[in-house]
Amino acid sequence: MTAQRKHVEAEHGSVCSMSQDFFGYFGWPSVALMDDGTLVVAASGLRNDHMCPFGRTVILSSTDQGQSWSMPRVINDTPLDDRDAGITNLGGRRLLVTWFTTDRRPDYAGHMAARMVSMEPLRRQRWLATTAVITQQDVDQYRGGWVRVSDDQGASWGRPVRVPVTAPHGCLRMRNGNLLYLGKIFATQEELHHGCIAAAISEDEGGTWRLLGSVPLAPGITNSNCHEPHVVELPSGRLLGSIRGQNSGQCNMAEAGYVPFSIFVTDSTDGGITWTPMRPLGFHGSPPHLVYHSSGAVVLTYGYRLQPFGQRVAISLDEGQTWDHDWVLRNDGADADLGYPATVELPDNSLFTVYYQKPKSTNDQCALLWSRWRLPRCSVRGD
Numbered sequence: 259m260t261a262q263r264k265h266v267e268a269e270h271g272s273v274c275s276m277s278q279d280f281f282g283y284f285g286w287p288s289v290a291l292m293d294d295g296t297l298v299v300a301a302s303g304l305r306n307d308h309m310c311p312f313g314r315t316v317i318l319s320s321t322d323q324g325q326s327w328s329m330p331r332v333i334n335d336t337p338l339d340d341r342d343a344g345i346t347n348l349g350g351r352r353l354l355v356t357w358f359t360t361d362r363r364p365d366y367a368g369h370m371a372a373r374m375v376s377m378e379p380l381r382r383q384r385w386l387a388t389t390a391v392i393t394q395q396d397v398d399q400y401r402g403g404w405v406r407v408s409d410d411q412g413a414s415w416g417r418p419v420r421v422p423v424t425a426p427h428g429c430l431r432m433r434n435g436n437l438l439y440l441g442k443i444f445a446t447q448e449e450l451h452h453g454c455i456a457a458a459i460s461e462d463e464g465g466t467w468r469l470l471g472s473v474p475l476a477p478g479i480t481n482s483n484c485h486e487p488h489v490v491e492l493p494s495g496r497l498l499g500s501i502r503g504q505n506s507g508q509c510n511m512a513e514a515g516y517v518p519f520s521i522f523v524t525d526s527t528d529g530g531i532t533w534t535p536m537r538p539l540g541f542h543g544s545p546p547h548l549v550y551h552s553s554g555a556v557v558l559t560y561g562y563r564l565q566p567f568g569q570r571v572a573i574s575l576d577e578g579q580t581w582d583h584d585w586v587l588r589n590d591g592a593d594a595d596l597g598y599p600a601t602v603e604l605p606d607n608s609l610f611t612v613y614y615q616k617p618k619s620t621n622d623q624c625a626l627l628w629s630r631w632r633l634p635r636c637s638v639r640g641d
Contacts, residue, residue: 265586268631275625282623285614288427290345291602300343311388313339315357317412336400344428351411356428358403403444405464421467423458427488427600440489452482457530473524474535478514482506486545497526498578500546521546541583547600561597569599592616
């Protein structure tokens, strides 16, 4: 297959770009299509960097299929770093947002120490002043994975509810109405790195949660290699899960026989109680997002952090058994700080994908961008 054929025809645009502002960094978005056609994006925004103490959960909406967007509205702003917002349509005007909150202070004394020293002085002062007022009570109260529900399409929100797992794109509303959340166990800071991938379920639209089953590891890797899963429900009722695989201090992926920064998949046929061992897809790119298209195709979007940097697509016509991968959605990223694409199918069967990357140059703050596209004809059943 030629390189030209592997490019998806797409229209591109911006959800929110404040590339020169101090608080202009936005990342890790998710998107939901509401019953009235409104698109709602949730993200971590009004930040100063990929890792910083200023993260807030924001939402933005569009009533014209992405051509124009509201300004970002803050719905969570704890004393800690609020990250990785997922969003789920609960039906009607009801929405559920997920996110996780973490204490960044240990990072500044650890792997980010050299960077802190080399920062422009005023910037470093603002970072340190923000973290100086954080107390252990703040950490105990706010650190962890969370959900909250809106009954009025994001105008107001209920109380935050703690959940035992976290993942960038949040949870799945199953056909039976339950919410299934495939995520990384997160009860302590240590578990965010070394906890297992497990499923949690809510039978009351996010009010309470209980853990189901964990996903067995592929041979040779550890929990510290596995992060940021996403799951889709197939017409048969089978759950198809996807997981980010990456190097860790405990295990080098290449030495274990896997592609570094890649995707594993897993299946469950009993509603998330048991899962098959992770199996590698064998190509570069992560973290994954899955959507089942009305044509019968399973669509996997993922960030591509090798040159040329950008967003890519893999397509399966056999419910995830085989994949036609590395369809290029766009390949104009300024650097590797990008990705986390999330996708919904629009009423005309086109696909709408949101993600983050720098809009023009490496000097820009990361923005929330979008692409509207259609499945390649060779990937649609009957063509």
